[in-house]
Amino acid sequence: MKKQVVLFSSLIITVALLIGVASCKKKSDSTSFSLSALVAQLAGGNIDLNAAASATTVPSKPTIVATFSLAVNAASVNSSNITLLRDWDKKDIPLTVTPLGATVTIVPNEELGNGALFTLTFPAITSTDGQSVAGFFRTFTTVGTFVPAGQIAYWNFEDNANDQVGSYNADSIINITYTPSYKADAGKAATFDGTTSIIEIPNGDQLSNTPELSLCFWMKTNSVGHIDANGKPKGHFIIGLGAFHGFEFEIQGTYADCKVGATYDCIAPATSGHDLDFTGDGLTKDNTGWKACTFCKLLSPTPAEGMVALLQDKWAFIVYTFNGTTKLATMYINGEKMKEEDFNLADPSLNAATGLIWDGTAPDVYPRLAFGFIKSRQGSLWATQPWGGYTLPTSNHFGGQLDDVRIFHRALTATEIDLMYSSEKP
Numbered sequence: 364m365k366k367q368v369v370l371f372s373s374l375i376i377t378v379a380l381l382i383g384v385a386s387c388k389k390k391s392d393s394t395s396f397s398l399s400a401l402v403a404q405l406a407g408g409n410i411d412l413n414a415a416a417s418a419t420t421v422p423s424k425p426t427i428v429a430t431f432s433l434a435v436n437a438a439s440v441n442s443s444n445i446t447l448l449r450d451w452d453k454k455d456i457p458l459t460v461t462p463l464g465a466t467v468t469i470v471p472n473e474e475l476g477n478g479a480l481f482t483l484t485f486p487a488i489t490s491t492d493g494q495s496v497a498g499f500f501r502t503f504t505t506v507g508t509f510v511p512a513g514q515i516a517y518w519n520f521e522d523n524a525n526d527q528v529g530s531y532n533a534d535s536i537i538n539i540t541y542t543p544s545y546k547a548d549a550g551k552a553a554t555f556d557g558t559t560s561i562i563e564i565p566n567g568d569q570l571s572n573t574p575e576l577s578l579c580f581w582m583k584t585n586s587v588g589h590i591d592a593n594g595k596p597k598g599h600f601i602i603g604l605g606a607f608h609g610f611e612f613e614i615q616g617t618y619a620d621c622k623v624g625a626t627y628d629c630i631a632p633a634t635s636g637h638d639l640d641f642t643g644d645g646l647t648k649d650n651t652g653w654k655a656c657t658f659c660k661l662l663s664p665t666p667a668e669g670m671v672a673l674l675q676d677k678w679a680f681i682v683y684t685f686n687g688t689t690k691l692a693t694m695y696i697n698g699e700k701m702k703e704e705d706f707n708l709a710d711p712s713l714n715a716a717t718g719l720i721w722d723g724t725a726p727d728v729y730p731r732l733a734f735g736f737i738k739s740r741q742g743s744l745w746a747t748q749p750w751g752g753y754t755l756p757t758s759n760h761f762g763g764q765l766d767d768v769r770i771f772h773r774a775l776t777a778t779e780i781d782l783m784y785s786s787e788k789p
Contacts, residue, residue: 396494478509557762567732574687574718598759603737608723687718698784
């Protein structure tokens with residue numbers, strides 16, 4: 364009897380030991396719940412979003428896949444608790460979130476834009492067996508230089524003058540060469556000889572008829588040999604849509620002045636032409652400037668010297684904006700506001716301006732956008748003026764380079780313009 368008790372006790376101990384060993388083995392073999400990978404999927408190879416350094420080449424419409432070590436509890440993730448925040452304007456990008464097994468696929472519902480920083484944030488996520496991962500975030504930057512949303516037209520002059528986002532392709536290209544641009548990443552620029560070079564684009568009036576407009580471009584003048592019949596420096600007509608009948612940008616031969624001329628849609632009379640001039644003299648309505656001028660930067664050491672240093676024979680990033688709601692017309696150079704006018708403070712009828720408008724009529728001018736001159740070759744406007752006739756070598760033909768011309772039918776913000784310049788500058 365005693366022997367049976369001993370055997371029974373030994374059996375109990377053995378079973379207990381086996382259970383303990385099995386329990387320990389099960390615990391040590393169990394998989395902990397963790398993030399295994401986070402990538403932006405590409406046909407040519409994925410981009411690691413979980414690396415030590417923040418990724419900088421993510422496409423503007425990415426498919427992001429988070430892979431975990433265990434199956435994810437689908438109830439713990441959705442488009443509300445996974446967020447994608449754009450840094451520069453703090454916009455929360457809408458997402459489509461799809462959990463499936465051990466993966467969570469995240470697709471933005473809109474284009475993210477180029478050259479922008481984003482923060483992707485995950486909540487605390489649980490696995491199907493009840494384990495959890497604490498919330499975490501990762502940052503990344505989309506590929507390319509920063510470009511705001513809403514481009515209507517874009518010419519990058521990579522051996523052609525085609526519109527890269529719309530249908531405003533050039534139908535006439537005269538004596539244009541394509542040469543290295545303001546930096547290697549910018550590729551090529553259109554180069555104008557200062558006497559005959561011009562690019563013409565039909566249907567330009569459609570670009571001008573808008574409540575809001577932003578015109579952005581890089582340019583570099585070439586003043587060497589750019590003189591008139593009297594040996595004086597010629598001006599540069601860089602961009603023109605029927606001259607002031609649409610909009611135009613020009614620089615004086617002495618570089619003392621640059622301006623955007625445009626026609627604005629007003630109540631009475633129907634249109635009003637106006638020049639947004641910048642001379643770097645710092646004059647505003649508060650110190651004897653025009654009463655609608657609310658800001659003008661003072662360049663040093665003198666305005667004339669400052670304008671030359673800013674614009675002569677060097678690359679500059681020019682932006683003009685007009686907002687028909689606020690009635691603000693603004694010029695930026697190299698990302699910095701140089702001149703602003705508030706048309707609310709102007710005389711009638713300019714203070715009734717609601718946007719820009721094309722008001723040209725043939726045979727005076729035609730609705731064709733020109734790069735390299737103030738208007739297209741068609742039209743009789745200034746045809747006999749020594750500075751204004753296309754066929755005259757003394758005219759203010761643009762001599763230099765032009766690149767990355769962008770047109771928006773909205774007024775870009777100062778932040779957007781600064782980001783564009785900062786991401787594009789050499």
